[in-house]
Amino acid sequence: MNDKRAPTGATREALLCAGREIFARRGYDGASIREITRRANANLGAVTYHFGGKRQLYHQVLASFAEPLGARLARAPSDPAPPLDQVSAILGEFFGALLEQKDLPALMLHELALNKPAPPPVRRTMERVFGLLLDQIRSGQEDGSIQAGPPAVLAMNVVAQPIYVALLRHRLKDVFGLDVGDPAFRSAVVTHTTAFVRRGLSAGDEA
Amino acid sequence: MNDKRAPTGATREALLCAGREIFARRGYDGASIREITRRANANLGAVTYHFGGKRQLYHQVLASFAEPLGARLARAPSDPAPPLDQVSAILGEFFGALLEQKDLPALMLHELALNKPAPPPVRRTMERVFGLLLDQIRSGQEDGSIQAGPPAVLAMNVVAQPIYVALLRHRLKDVFGLDVGDPAFRSAVVTHTTAFVRRGLSAGDEA
Numbered sequence: 001m002n003d004k005r006a007p008t009g010a011t012r013e014a015l016l017c018a019g020r021e022i023f024a025r026r027g028y029d030g031a032s033i034r035e036i037t038r039r040a041n042a043n044l045g046a047v048t049y050h051f052g053g054k055r056q057l058y059h060q061v062l063a064s065f066a067e068p069l070g071a072r073l074a075r076a077p078s079d080p081a082p083p084l085d086q087v088s089a090i091l092g093e094f095f096g097a098l099l100e101q102k103d104l105p106a107l108m109l110h111e112l113a114l115n116k117p118a119p120p121p122v123r124r125t126m127e128r129v130f131g132l133l134l135d136q137i138r139s140g141q142e143d144g145s146i147q148a149g150p151p152a153v154l155a156m157n158v159v160a161q162p163i164y165v166a167l168l169r170h171r172l173k174d175v176f177g178l179d180v181g182d183p184a185f186r187s188a189v190v191t192h193t194t195a196f197v198r199r200g201l202s203a204g205d206e207a
Numbered sequence: 208m209n210d211k212r213a214p215t216g217a218t219r220e221a222l223l224c225a226g227r228e229i230f231a232r233r234g235y236d237g238a239s240i241r242e243i244t245r246r247a248n249a250n251l252g253a254v255t256y257h258f259g260g261k262r263q264l265y266h267q268v269l270a271s272f273a274e275p276l277g278a279r280l281a282r283a284p285s286d287p288a289p290p291l292d293q294v295s296a297i298l299g300e301f302f303g304a305l306l307e308q309k310d311l312p313a314l315m316l317h318e319l320a321l322n323k324p325a326p327p328p329v330r331r332t333m334e335r336v337f338g339l340l341l342d343q344i345r346s347g348q349e350d351g352s353i354q355a356g357p358p359a360v361l362a363m364n365v366v367a368q369p370i371y372v373a374l375l376r377h378r379l380k381d382v383f384g385l386d387v388g389d390p391a392f393r394s395a396v397v398t399h400t401t402a403f404v405r406r407g408l409s410a411g412d413e414a
Binding site for chain 1: 234378403
């Protein structure tokens with residue numbers, strides 16, 4: 001029995017890895033079960049057996065990116081810190097999570113281009129990340145450290161920065177030679193963007 | 208001769224309109240000449256006749272969005288105004304240009320997801336818009352009104368805002384009920400985001 005369970009888990013894992021790569025390259029509609037199972041060295045029925053079908057595998061692939069990202073951002077703030085420091089910590093982790101995952105930006109672009117309602121793992125993670133930021137923005141508005149204004153718009157202003165860099169990453173390199181894969185440039189982006197966002201949110205003098 | 212020229216221009220225009228819609232819905236690879244010509248009420252050879260082929264029609268479709276956008280942003284700054292005011296004007300026009308064109312965000316998402324070098328009309332417009340912002344950021348750094356820091360990163364920080372709102376538009380509505388199609392919310396986004404960006408760039412006290 002033991003020698004059956006191990007390969008079963010291994011096949012599932014191989015399908016998930018192949019799915020991450022193929023869905024990121026071709027999008028949901030362009031990806032075929034045939035290509036995914038061939039890449040995973042599994043038989044054609046393995047996706048149905050392990051996940052139930054293509055859509056369910058796709059949702060598992062999205063969850064495999066989205067859930068660690070949400071968890072990582074949730075761990076970022078250390079509670080006694082002032083709200084602006086907590087927003088900075090969340091932002092730093094957000095940049096890290098988006099820029100360290102090779103297939104994630106391509107998967108996000110294809111997912112958004114589908115123009116369908118957000119699949120459950122995406123929705124959960126968006127709500128979680130937005131919720132973290134809204135909490136900090138509201139408490140900063142209460143203690144006077146963060147500008148007045150609609151908290152949802154301020155949260156969008158923060159989130160816009162890492163999302164833009166992730167989604168436009170290849171184009172920024174191609175057109176302007178701005179390569180966030182280069183550690184020195186990435187570090188400059190994170191440092192200066194964090195300072196920009198702090199000034200943008202701050203009610204006081206962050207200059 | 209005159210009665211030939213008019214319908215020829217009309218067919219070309221109809222193909223361009225159909226192309227905008229079909230490429231935005233299905234992306235470059237998913238769009239078929241058959242669907243585009245049928246939608247334009249033209250014969251199957253019309254794309255080759257008027258544009259040379261699918262790729263050339265696609266580039267014309269991209270140019271039909273990108274070139275007016277670049278021209279609109281270039282007209283925004285009125286030269287004697289201070290750099291921060293000029294950046295605000297460019298940002299306002301950028302929001303307008305992206306949010307008023309129904310098919311543009313979907314087309315951008317598909318274009319980015321292709322993960323190919325930027326087609327010429329996209330490259331030209333990116334260079335033009337970035338160039339406008341870099342000029343203002345550098346002159347603001349010279350006159351002391353804008354923060355020190357790499358001008359390219361500050362330009363990315365500005366551009367990130369309207370691009371994020373355009374690309375995530377449907378998802379923000381779907382997940383959070385934040386609808387930039389609603390004039391009151393759109394106006395709040397533009398007003399508060401412009402204030403956020405001004406504080407983010409400003410070397411002085413914009414609070």
